[in-house]
Amino acid sequence: MIAGNPSFASYLVRAGTSRKISGLDAYFKRWDEAYKDPQGTLQQALQRYPSYPGHDEQALLIQAFKWLGRSDPQAAHDLLAQLPNSWRINSDEQAEIARVFALKAAYTRMPQAYNWLMALPASVQDKETRTWTARAALRVQDWARLKVAIKAMPVDLSQTPQWQYWLARADAELGKNLEAKARWQALVHTPDYYGLLAADRLGIAYPWPKIPPLPTMDTRAVEKNPTVQLAFYLHAAGLTDDARRAFLSALKEIPREQIPALTLLAEQSKWHDRVSIAIARMKKQDDPHWFAARFPTPWESTVDAQAKAQGIASNWLYGVIRRESLFMSDVGSGAGAQGLMQLMPNTARWINHKADLGLTTMNLHDPTTSITLGAAYLSYLKDKFNGQLPLAIAAYNAGPGRVRQWLPEDRNLPGDVWVDTILFDETRNYVRAVLSATMIYAWRESKERESNKSSQNTDNLLSLLTPVQASNPTTLSSVKPAATVVAERVAGN
Structure with a gap:
């Protein structure tokens, strides 16, 4: 108990509780001293x-x-x-x-x-030690050691898109280009973070699905379900929390073959968060029929206007909104973040003043207010980190102070390396999710403009992952290869 909660021993010593129990006073003091x-x-x-x-x-x-x-x-x-x-x-x-x-x-x-x-x-x-072994090699770009670390992983870990991408990167850096291309080619079938990066590495077009119209479905059976009826009634009445709970109950109640029809009803009602949840329940995230439905564009005029006003891309703004709230404007976190863009009230007040937005009311559950403040804050972070989107995205999630701590110290770091060696799992996953969603929304925008050629002018993902600048850069004449530096440091220990 004390090992798992050392402050408990400190409390007992301060409170004098242990003196009331024969022989325990010295024991608790000893644990308290060991902890301190x-x-x-x-x-x-x-x-x-x-x-x-x-x-x-x-x-x-x-x-x-x-x-x-x-x-x-x-x-x-x-x-x-x-x-x-x-x-x-x-x-x-x-x-x-x-x-x-x-x-x-x-x-x-x-x-x-x-x-x-x-x-x-x-x-x-275990998976944690094997993963961090690989990250330790990746951070210093010791590609030979990275390959050793990945090959030591359990098969179900080493075969994930993440580590197959990095195995290919290591192969490419070590001059094994054919092996690298084969691994990247195996990843490009899915338009996710590593699939997009693999396509960029190969210099080929992204594997965007051809979106067919949603299949004709008979929704009459699912519409007769009382729980489904309740969910949509509550949704129409604005009783959002109860409606969401009823929808989840309906997902569990109805036969699996009726879930597509329920998803279609949610899509027709523009109930975006439930659409994504239902698609995930069907395990159809990559199904071309449902792909576009996972990336809707509500409040489009507001998003476009605020993105333009703040000099940022609307597809980036949508990527952040989707990850933060899944388009639930009333959502709040346990930490106090609120609204579509999950802003903390203090941050909202600060950026309102900093960006001179002039908002007199701060209802963060109002979509327009949240988008206005969030766009301004993203613009501020982008400027603060010299236009580098991965750093700005990480700062939106974990705070600018932490991102400064994660900057490389003595030499620049490739953007993809920096992202995958972020300390926090949550922030690492967040940055990858927002970046891939940003690219998907860019594709949606170009598709809606009916200009496939213009999509070629959209920045690709790799172009957003520019090298992260060192906080204390070494002069170029003194820079040694990463593998040499690591070997020297290890030898010195």
Whole structure:
């Protein structure tokens, strides 16, 4: 209990609770001290216990190693190397400790991370360690090590579009162009993030589906379902939350073969969020019949006007709206973000003043207000990060401060590398989703203009992934190949 909630021990010590229970005061103080100073605790223990420290003390020391591993991976690594056999911390427990500091090293971009992660025994290797091993190699563009890391992954992970794309990138960087092209060719059948990037790498057109009209469906049977009737009645009455719940209940109730008819009814009612949910339930996200329905363009005049006013692309604005709220204008998050563009009230007030928008009311659930403020904030972030959309998108999700922390320090980083080595899973997935949606909306716009040639003038995805500038760039004369730098750093440790 204390290992999982160390502040509990601190609380008991401060409150004096442990003094009321015989023998526990010193015990809780010891855990409190270990949590606050794990390195000092371990260093003292190495001097104090030349032999087995006892079961309770051993448990504390194992946990102290893990706490230290999360705050100072190098110190945890060095102290673990001094571990006496007499402490009886077995190989499995040592492996768990090593896993903690190796992952922390990867999260914080320490050059030792790759070697530490690769050295972990199979008992503590999982998808997280294998993924971060690959990211450690990717961040420094050590393509040979990246291939080794990907091939060490479980098959169901290594065969995903993400890692097949990076295996192809590694092949290309290592001069194996035929292998790279074959891998990219296998990805281009689907217009998702990696499919679009693969097409760009091959220099071929995007695999946009030819959108046939929705098939004729008999909706009479599904319309007779009482729960379906309730959902659409509540939706028409503006009782949105209840309507959504009823729709989800209907999805579970009706036979699977009736889901397309229910989806069509939602599409005809312009109930965009339920359309996307129903398509996902059918597992038809890539079905040409439903592809366009997943990327609707409501509030089009407002989006176009605000995008133009702020000097940003309307397809980018739509991409953010879709990811943030799935077009639910009344939605709110637990953190307090509100509306179509999920703005925090403080951010909304700040950008209203900063951009001199002159809005006197701040109803963030009003679509026009949300789009106006969100477009202005996206424009601000784009300017702040020198026009680099991936950085602006990441900042919209995680905040500008975090994005500055994620900038490369001493050399520029390819845009696709930067995106796939973002620290937070949520932000990494968010950036990829918004970028791919941005390209899909650009295609929709060109298609609606009936000008297929003009779509060739639309920036491709790779062109949006320009190199991310280093925060403390090294002079060009002193730049060494990434693999050389990594090898030197690892050798020094």
